[in-house]
Amino acid sequence: MITVPLEPDRAALDTLGQASLRFIADYLDRLPDEPVNNPADARAVVGELLAPPPEQPGDLDALLRRLDHAAAYGLNPASGGYLAYFPANGLPSSALAEAIAQILNRFTGFAALAPGLIAMEHSVIRWFADLFGLPAQAGGLVVSGGSLATLPAVVAARDAHDARDGVIYVGEYAHYCVAKSAHLAGFRAEQVRVVPSSPDQRMDAAEAARLIAADRAAGRRPFLLVATAGATSTGLVDPLGALAEVARREDLWFHVDGAYGAPFQLTSRGRSLLAGIEQADSIVLDPHKSLFLPYGTGIVLVRDESTLRAAHTAGGDYLQDIEDGLGLPDYANLGPELTREWRGLRLWLPLHLHGVAAFRDALDEKLDLARWTYEQLAAEPRLELPWRPDLTVLEFRLRGRDASANERLLQRINASQRVFVSSTRIGGQYTLRMCPQGLRTHAAHVRTAVELIRAAL
Ligand SMILES: *Cc1c(COP(=O)(O)O)cnc(C)c1O
Numbered sequence: 001m002i003t004v005p006l007e008p009d010r011a012a013l014d015t016l017g018q019a020s021l022r023f024i025a026d027y028l029d030r031l032p033d034e035p036v037n038n039p040a041d042a043r044a045v046v047g048e049l050l051a052p053p054p055e056q057p058g059d060l061d062a063l064l065r066r067l068d069h070a071a072a073y074g075l076n077p078a079s080g081g082y083l084a085y086f087p088a089n090g091l092p093s094s095a096l097a098e099a100i101a102q103i104l105n106r107f108t109g110f111a112a113l114a115p116g117l118i119a120m121e122h123s124v125i126r127w128f129a130d131l132f133g134l135p136a137q138a139g140g141l142v143v144s145g146g147s148l149a150t151l152p153a154v155v156a157a158r159d160a161h162d163a164r165d166g167v168i169y170v171g172e173y174a175h176y177c178v179a180k181s182a183h184l185a186g187f188r189a190e191q192v193r194v195v196p197s198s199p200d201q202r203m204d205a206a207e208a209a210r211l212i213a214a215d216r217a218a219g220r221r222p223f224l225l226v227a228t229a230g231a232t233s234t235g236l237v238d239p240l241g242a243l244a245e246v247a248r249r250e251d252l253w254f255h256v257d258g259a260y261g262a263p264f265q266l267t268s269r270g271r272s273l274l275a276g277i278e279q280a281d282s283i284v285l286d287p288h289k290s291l292f293l294p295y296g297t298g299i300v301l302v303r304d305e306s307t308l309r310a311a312h313t314a315g316g317d318y319l320q321d322i323e324d325g326l327g328l329p330d331y332a333n334l335g336p337e338l339t340r341e342w343r344g345l346r347l348w349l350p351l352h353l354h355g356v357a358a359f360r361d362a363l364d365e366k367l368d369l370a371r372w373t374y375e376q377l378a379a380e381p382r383l384e385l386p387w388r389p390d391l392t393v394l395e396f397r398l399r400g401r402d403a404s405a406n407e408r409l410l411q412r413i414n415a416s417q418r419v420f421v422s423s424t425r426i427g428g429q430y431t432l433r434m435c436p437q438g439l440r441t442h443a444a445h446v447r448t449a450v451e452l453i454r455a456a457l
Contacts, residue, residue: 001059001061002015002019002059002060002061003057003058003059003060004016004057004060015060016060019060019061019064020064023064023067023068024092027068027071028092031076031078031079031080031440032080032440034072034076034079035076035417035418036075036076036079036081036082036417036418036419036420037074037075037076037414037417037420038072038073038074038076038417039074040073042073042074045069045070045073049066049070075420077089077438078090078438078439078440079420079438079440080438080440080441080442080444080445081418081419081420081441081445081448081449082419082420082438082441083419083420083421083434083435083436083438083441083445083446083449084420084421084422084433084434084435085232085422085435086232086260086286086289086290086435086437087289087435087437087438087439087441088288088289088292088294088295088438089292089293089294089438089439089440090293090294090295091291091292091293091294091350091439093349093350093353093354094292094293094294094297094346094347094349094350095294095346097345097346097348097349097350098294098345098346100345101341101342101343101344101345101346102341104117104342105342106342107339108121108331108340108342108344109330109331109332109337109338109339109340110319110322110325110330110331110332111324111325111326111328111329111330111331112322112323112324112325112326113322113325114342115325115326115328117342117344117345118325118328118329118331118344119326119328120344120345120348121142121331121342121343121344121345121347121348122328122329122344123348124142124344124347124348124351125139125140125141125142125299125301125329127351128140128285128299128301129301131265131266132262132265132277132278132280132283132301133277133278134278134280134283134301134303135303135304137303137304137305137306138301138302138303138304138305139301139302139304139305139308139309139329139334140299140300140301140302140305140308140334141299141300141308141331141334141335142297142298142299142343142344142347143298143299143300143335143337143343144296144297144298144343145286145288145295145296145297145298146175146177146257146259146284146285146286146289146298147175147177147180147181147298148298149259149284149285149286149298149299149300150177150178150180150181150255150257150284150300151181151184151185151336152300152308152311152312152334152335152336153181153255153282153284153300153302154168154178154181154182154185154224154255155181155185155311155312156282156302156307156308156310156311156312157223157224157253157255157281157282157307158185158186158187158223158224158311159307159310159311160253160281160307160310160311161221161223161224161253163221163223163224164186164187165191165221166187166191166220166221166222166223166224167191167192167193167215167220167221167222167223167224168182168187168191168192168193168223168224168225168226169193169195169208169211169212169222169224169225169226169252170192170193170194170195170226171194171195171197171202171203171226171227171228171231171238172194172195172196172197172201172203173197173201173203173228173231173232173233173234173236174194174226174228174231174257175228175231175232175257175259177257177259178192178226178255178257179192193211193215195207195208195211200236200387201234201236201386201387201426201427202236202237202238202239203227203228203238203239203243205239205242205243205245205246208225208243208246209246209249209250212225212246212250212252213250216250222250222252223252223253224252224253224255225243225246225247225250225252225253225254225255226255226256226257227239227240227243227244227254227255227256227257228256228257228258228261229256229257229258229261229262229274229277230258230259230260230261230262230264230390230391230393232259232260233424233425233426233433234387234393234395234424234426235260235261235389235390235391235392235393235394235395235435236387236390236393237261237273237274237390237391239276240256240274240275240276240277240279240280241275241276241279242276243276244276244279244280247279247281248279253281253282254279254280254281254282255280255281255282255283255284256277256280256282256283256284257284258274258277258283258284258285259284259285259286259289259298260286260289260290260391260393261274261290261390261391262274262277262283262284262285262290263285263287263289263290263291263359263363264290264363264367264391265277266356266359266360266363267360267363267364267367269364269367270363270367270391273390273391280301280303281302281303281304281307282300282301282302282303283300283301284298284299284300284301285298285299285301286298286299287299287347289437290363290437291350291359292359292362292438292439293346293347293350294346296341296343297343297346297347300335305329305334308334308335309333309334312333312334312335312336313333314333362439365442366392366436366437366441367391367392369392369436369441369442369443369446370389370391370392370393370394370435370436370437371389372443372446373394373434373436373446373449373450374388374389374394376450377394377396377450377453380453380454380457381399382398382399382457383396383397383398383399383453383457384396384397384398384399384400386426386431392435392436392437393433393434393435394433394434394435395424395426395431395432395433396431396432396434396453397429397430397431397432398457402430403429403430406423406430406431406432407423407430409432409453409456409457410422410423410432412456413432413449413452413453413456416452418448418452419445419448419449419452421433421434421449422434434449436449
């Protein structure tokens with residue numbers, strides 16, 4: 001029986017650490033052979049897992065076994081066979097960095113209280129800002145995900161344009177987090193306009209310009225144009241250069257939702273596809289998607305840090321002792337959180353430990369996997385592929401068959417428990433969707449996927 005006191009001494013900490021690391025290493029060893037999806041009825045274990053904590057200490061090994069058992073149910077986005085939605089990976093170096101950061105547990109709302117740690121976090125923000133070609137006065141914030149990163153951008157845009165009565169333009173395939181953020185920021189549903197797509201399913205820049213002009217003529221106040229760089233459903237990148245041009249001409253804030261797609265800026269193929277992103281007033285990206293990090297990592301970047309600050313600075317007498325922090329950002333003044341998790345290390349350590357090239361190479365590999373899979377499926381006459389993937393999302397459906405035939409195809413593929421794909425609607429039509437993007441997804445997985453798809457036709 002292993003028990004650990006509330007304040008562990010060195011020996012107890014070693015025991016706790018070794019048992020935890022053993023758990024992690026055993027899990028990662030087994031992962032390639034585990035089913036990507038375990039749809040077994042979890043009712044029996046759920047009852048047991050809902051038990052309240054005991055009064056007396058529990059046995060660490062027994063508790064970790066219970067965790068292992070609990071994790072065996074449901075869908076596993078960290079599996080190499082996970083090709084649905086967006087894979088997510090819990091990169092070990094980042095997860096362990098997080099444990100260290102949480103044990104340091106410094107207060108990082110104000111730079112003066114942890115200047116060294118804030119410098120590390122700021123170095124990551126600066127690096128991302130440079131990657132996207134934003135100017136020296138750019139800034140940003142690490143929050144828990146793309147949805148939460150979008151809110152400060154919408155609020156900064158609203159305040160920079162003094163536009164509570166203004167109109168926001170989004171594409172047909174924009175993520176709903178934009179409308180949700182707009183709602184939270186006080187906008188009514190009718191203040192969010194959906195710009196139709198061009199026939200290639202990207203936001204139509206000419207239509208955007210036309211809607212903006214019509215709204216202006218009707219006395220409304222267009223102020224924010226939201227492009228998507230890698231739409232959730234389609235994976236496609238909106239024409240960022242043309243949309244940036246519309247936004248500039250019409251004096252709108254230009255926001256790029258790159259939650260999924262923006263990290264591909266690291267690759268040369270991604271960089272040419274994302275041309276125009278350097279004109280953004282704000283960019284959102286999710287390192288917990290395309291940089292393989294654990295869930296809980298989203299970033300908002302703004303062209304001018306002062307716009308975030310103007311929208312989020314508040315004060316309280318209880319903060320009067322806090323000094324200025326060496327010109328480093330006070331993150332409490334750039335977003336809605338005061339006390340915040342120090343999310344810097346979960347980014348900083350993997351980038352420094354593995355080097356940027358490791359991430360670039362991994363993303364290049366995923367682009368290759370998507371292209372290879374596209375070629376294979378496109379050669380299958382019973383399938384219809386509406387377009388060649390921009391990045392790593394590819395779409396396919398049975399040619400000339402209805403939604404229920406395609407739904408049954410999806411079920412047959414996923415019944416394998418070796419790969420897992422999802423579906424969406426494109427122009428109202430049921431379409432299967434796969435995204436070979438996971439850290440642990442390699443050529444063998446997409447080969448298996450293609451074999452399973454062929455066998456299921
Ligand atoms: C996933 C996604 C989001 C939302 O991000 P969360 O981290 O899930 O909150 C926003 N936009 C796009 C394009 C996405 O793919």
